[in-house]
Amino acid sequence: MTIKAAILGFGTVGQGIYQILQTKSSQLHKLLGDEVEVTSVLVHNIHKERFLPEDVYVTDRFDDVLNHNPDVIFEATVGVEPSYSYLKQAIDQHIHVVTANKVMFAAYGHELIKRAGQGTGVGYEATTAAGIPIIGTLTTLLQTNNITKVQGILNGTSNYILTAMQEQNKSFSEALQEAQTKGYAEADPTNDIEGHDAFYKLMILSQLLYEKQPEWSEVPLTGISNLTESDLKSAKDKGEKIRHVATLELVDGELKGTVKPLSLPPTHGLFGIEEVDNAINVTGDLVGSITLRGPGAGQLPTASAMIEDFVQIWQTAPIKQFI
Numbered sequence: 001m002t003i004k005a006a007i008l009g010f011g012t013v014g015q016g017i018y019q020i021l022q023t024k025s026s027q028l029h030k031l032l033g034d035e036v037e038v039t040s041v042l043v044h045n046i047h048k049e050r051f052l053p054e055d056v057y058v059t060d061r062f063d064d065v066l067n068h069n070p071d072v073i074f075e076a077t078v079g080v081e082p083s084y085s086y087l088k089q090a091i092d093q094h095i096h097v098v099t100a101n102k103v104m105f106a107a108y109g110h111e112l113i114k115r116a117g118q119g120t121g122v123g124y125e126a127t128t129a130a131g132i133p134i135i136g137t138l139t140t141l142l143q144t145n146n147i148t149k150v151q152g153i154l155n156g157t158s159n160y161i162l163t164a165m166q167e168q169n170k171s172f173s174e175a176l177q178e179a180q181t182k183g184y185a186e187a188d189p190t191n192d193i194e195g196h197d198a199f200y201k202l203m204i205l206s207q208l209l210y211e212k213q214p215e216w217s218e219v220p221l222t223g224i225s226n227l228t229e230s231d232l233k234s235a236k237d238k239g240e241k242i243r244h245v246a247t248l249e250l251v252d253g254e255l256k257g258t259v260k261p262l263s264l265p266p267t268h269g270l271f272g273i274e275e276v277d278n279a280i281n282v283t284g285d286l287v288g289s290i291t292l293r294g295p296g297a298g299q300l301p302t303a304s305a306m307i308e309d310f311v312q313i314w315q316t317a318p319i320k321q322f323i
């Protein structure tokens with residue numbers, strides 16, 4: 001039998017998934033017991049050249065994807081819709097889904113998980129910190145711990161800018177321009193520098209840890225665009241570093257979230273996180289404080305998380321094989 005895969009979105013992440021499925025095909029065969037074959041790819045603009053073999057059906061219609069009977073759908077498009085509607089349909093047909101789409105998943109991840117029930121897998125490791133396995137760690141390795149606090153540097157673009165401002169005395173606009181030149185920041189960097197991206201990731205963590213999210217409008221959200229060189233310098237003079245930190249904690253049983261710049265002392269778990277790296281510090285009642293660090297974005301780290309999700313799902317919930 002061949003495991004049939006579909007990829008929704010063939011940009012940075014979608015192409016990374018395709019690449020890993022090719023380069024790791026024999027390892028995946030060994031892990032899964034069958035070969036994985038990409039049978040269809042969904043895109044927005046059907047006229048763009050895709051450099052895919054002829055037996056991969058490229059379409060802009062989701063029905064075509066479903067008609068190819070995929071066992072798993074990797075979702076790497078942008079925005080809430082049509083992604084949410086597509087994944088609902090897929091789940092209703094018992095197709096495993098793995099997504100990187102944080103904007104959609106922050107709003108509707110819990111609905112998708114509920115809809116999927118036991119037999120169908122929903123993987124979302126890539127939504128939160130791409131290559132850093134925070135979702136897997138929380139769901140499999142920290143199940144008995146009560147997590148009382150999570151703090152993360154969840155956006156590589158803003159961390160790169162803050163590092164350049166603090167270490168190289170660059171102005172905000174110089175640092176942003178440098179990040180754009182190096183491909184770390186998009187032409188419109190609003191989502192990254194104003195904290196929206198980190199906010200979505202924090203809400204996904206909140207849903208996972210506490211099965212609820214703070215009221216979105218009540219989470220104070222401050223970006224980094226108003227920080228000045230003198231803010232950074234005064235932190236440096238105290239031996240501290242300003243980092244853009246997303247925090248979620250239980251205060252007197254109430255869930256509080258914030259996304260804002262904080263001045264961190266050298267003893268803080270996120271102090272040494274430089275450039276485009278991300279990190280998440282988790283406090284558990286048994287384990288204490290641990291920090292996971294690594295690439296929170298990028299083609300291969302993100303696609304890696306999605307492929308690992310799929311391997312986990314297939315190994316533990318292989319219901320499709322027997323239907």
Ligand SMILES: NC(=O)c1ccc[n+]([C@@H]2O[C@H](COP(=O)([O-])OP(=O)(O)OC[C@H]3O[C@@H](n4cnc5c(N)ncnc54)[C@H](OP(=O)(O)O)[C@@H]3O)[C@@H](O)[C@H]2O)c1
Pocket residue numbers: 008009010011012013014042043044045046048060075076077078079081082100101102103126127130296297298299302
């Ligand atoms: N890039 C990263 O490092 C990273 C990390 C973590 C998570 N993510 C998430 O992963 C997702 C993909 O990111 P990306 O960087 O790969 O984006 P991207 O390079 O802009 O690619 C997006 C892809 O989605 C397709 N698409 C957009 N709207 C669509 C629609 N309505 N129907 C069908 N296809 C549609 C586009 O089609 P066309 O090619 O025809 O335009 C394109 O192929 C996003 O949700 C992002 O937040 C990205």
